[in-house]
Amino acid sequence: MTQRNRQIEGATPDAPVHGARVSGGVLSLSGRLLIENIAGLSRETGEARAIDLSEVSHMDTAGAWYVVDLQRRMADGDDAADVTIRGADEAQQQLLETVRRNMPAGDAATIPRRTLADRVEALGRKTVATGRAAVELTEFLGQVMAALGRVVIHPSRLRLTSLVHHMQEVGWNAIPIVALMSFLIGVVLAFQGSVQLRQFGAEVFVVDLIAIAVLRELGILLTSIVVAGRSGSAYTAAIGSMKMREEVDAMRTLGLDPIDILVVPRVLALILMLPVLGLISDVAGLVGGAMMSWIELGVSPAVFQSRLVSNTDVWHFLVGMIKAPFFALIIGIIGSYEGLKVGGNAESLGRLTSTSVVLSIFMVIVADALFSVVFALIGI
Incomplete structure (x- = not known):
């Protein structure tokens, strides 16, 4: 074994880095071509058309990349094979060839306008x-509706434990955020309404404003948006995680329908609990509005209650409750559908979870607009 080969294998102490020099059309490299050293080496090749590695004692992958890059620079658009590399031992040649095979083909093509x-x-x-x-999505909706129909015909198919669990997650655990949000919305409506109505001496009509806005629109709409962001995303993440771990495929292999096991309990829990959350939202919004009306306008709770009962049609409340199951169905279907589309990587899980929330909120607002048009046409 030669002295230089023993140096490459690390049998001798570290050699200093001498760098690169050009002489007679040959670029001679010397010393240790390692990752911690090549940053300080020059990449100027001058008129050299050959690279001499006979004085290189050590070379790692970064050093081999440095040599191959110099070879390409010398070629300057010509065939890099015309620039010779000499003086390399067998190990260095193999390393250079490995790096050369894995080097990018060249600069990325310019993206056309x-x-x-x-x-x-x-x-x-x-x-x-x-x-x-x-x-x-329409096809998936049909499958879920068919599964719900089978549950109605054969109640024993319903997974009651799963249903109760999801009702707790969707309903009970969401009460604090829904109630707080609606209370603050009622406060804002009363305050802003009082500012405008005071100009006309019609402060008492703030009760009608709060009642109609909260009961008919904002109560159930904002509750649905919160549930879409909270529970719809949770549905997509949970089902998507099972899809990534191939648990959904395992269910199908065992002859179990993922829609019956994963989707139906979640959708049914939303359909049952969203009207309850809507009712809580309505009550919290009215309480917040009554409190701010009392503070800002001096409308006592008794006056607020009597005007609310006498001037507010019950249909304002029923309109919100009629919307609730449809909004719940939209959120549950989209959340579950996007979850079942998740692929085998975390990127698709995050992307589809975001898509689920955005699409659910968008479709809820579209459905609310359609309901408003329909109720206006029939005079409700």
Whole structure:
């Protein structure tokens, strides 16, 4: 074994780094080409067309990358094979060849500027993808409704323990945040309404404003948005995690329907608990509005109650309660559907969880707008 080979294997003390020098068209490298040393070496190659490694004592992967990069710089667009590397022993040659095979082909191609036709094509593709997703979601809705129908016909198919657990998670555990949010909304409505109505001496009508806004729209709408962000995302994350761990595939292998086991209890829990949360939201909103009306306008709780009962149609309350099951169905279906679409990586789980929340809130607002139009047309 030669003295230089013994140095490469580490049998001798560390050699100093002598760097690189160009002489007679040859770039001679010397010393130790290691990751901690190559940063200080020059990358100027001059007119050299060959690289001499006979004085290199140590070389690691970073050093091999440095040599291959110098070879490409010398080629300057020509075939890099025209620039010779000499003086390398067998181990160094193998390392250089391994690094060369794994080097990127070159600078990334410049991304061409998008034309109007490209933008129209991208818009068309997104439109088609959205249409396909809508069809798939409608199909999934049909499957869930069929599963709910089977549960109604055969109640023994219902997983009662799972249902009660999800009712607690969706309903009971959400009461504090829903009640606090609605209370503050009532306070804001009373305060802002009083500022505007005081200009016309109609402060007492703030009761009608609060009652109609909270009972008919804001109570159930804001509750649904909170539930979509809280429970809809939890549905997607939980089912998506099971999909990542292949538990859903294992269910199908055992002859179990994931919709019956995972989706139906969650959707049914939402359908049962969202009206309850809506009722709590309405009460909290009215309490907040009554408190601020008393503080800001001097409308006593007794006056607030009597005007609320005498001037507020019961249909304002029923409109909100009618919306609740439909909003619950939207949130449950979208949350479960996105969860079952999760792939085998964490990136898809995070992306689809965000998609679930955004899509649920958007569809709830769209449904609320449609309900408003329908109720206005029938005079409710």
